Amino acid sequence: MNFDGFVLAASTADLDEEPDARDHADIIEFRMDQASDPLAALDDYDGDLPILATNRVEWEGGDAPDDEDRLVALAAATEHPAVEAIDVELAAIVGARNDDALWTIAHARERDASVVVSIHDFEETPAREECGRLLDQALEFGDVAKLAVMAESRADVLHLLGVTHAKTEAGERVATMAMGETGRHSRAVAPLYGSRIGYAPVDPERATAPGQYDLATLRELVDALR
Numbered sequence: 001m002n003f004d005g006f007v008l009a010a011s012t013a014d015l016d017e018e019p020d021a022r023d024h025a026d027i028i029e030f031r032m033d034q035a036s037d038p039l040a041a042l043d044d045y046d047g048d049l050p051i052l053a054t055n056r057v058e059w060e061g062g063d064a065p066d067d068e069d070r071l072v073a074l075a076a077a078t079e080h081p082a083v084e085a086i087d088v089e090l091a092a093i094v095g096a097r098n099d100d101a102l103w104t105i106a107h108a109r110e111r112d113a114s115v116v117v118s119i120h121d122f123e124e125t126p127a128r129e130e131c132g133r134l135l136d137q138a139l140e141f142g143d144v145a146k147l148a149v150m151a152e153s154r155a156d157v158l159h160l161l162g163v164t165h166a167k168t169e170a171g172e173r174v175a176t177m178a179m180g181e182t183g184r185h186s187r188a189v190a191p192l193y194g195s196r197i198g199y200a201p202v203d204p205e206r207a208t209a210p211g212q213y214d215l216a217t218l219r220e221l222v223d224a225l226r
């Protein structure tokens, strides 16, 4: 998966849901951190959609404890042919376990899996310059830099879209979204400004972030605005 164009990711912890996502999504975001035996589920996977594997750590909104096993499991996921991309948090790459995170990225690249380097701010939208700086830092390590922020105002969304547009014009691959109700429309609009990935839950009852649309709705909105 090269993320040359917009990719709609259907998020789930249950790969058996793939048939429900097939009509609308381009890829499955497999939330390994929310699955009971994620590597066994990958072994059994026989769906059509490729997989973006995410094993989100606790301090970045996920369920996975911050131990070495988390990144080892993520690296092991790239050994499955359906796994075409992984998500690694920028904070892990520059944090205490940076060796493990860099090793995981190297392992993914050896298997031709793309790397999404992600940043989440569940509290606020950082200033525009800071959003740009974070994306630049993530681009040093990933094929796509992803920034999900909490929007408190329409102005927050505007500056996130502005950064998205500027990075895209500069030839960079970024994915951006504003979380929460105020920022919800960004999920439909950011692709127009170059955002390469959108996320929606396969099961609308199990959103993986605040403000997500259901999968069919996000597909319809993105296609209608294209």
Ligand SMILES: O=C1C[C@@](O)(C(=O)O)C[C@@H](O)[C@@H]1O
Pocket (backbone or CB within 6 Å): 011, 029, 054, 087, 118, 146, 148, 177, 179, 199, 200, 208, 209, 210, 212
């Ligand atoms: O990082 C992201 C983006 C996301 O947080 C969102 O806001 O849609 C949803 C997560 O499942 C995914 O891993």
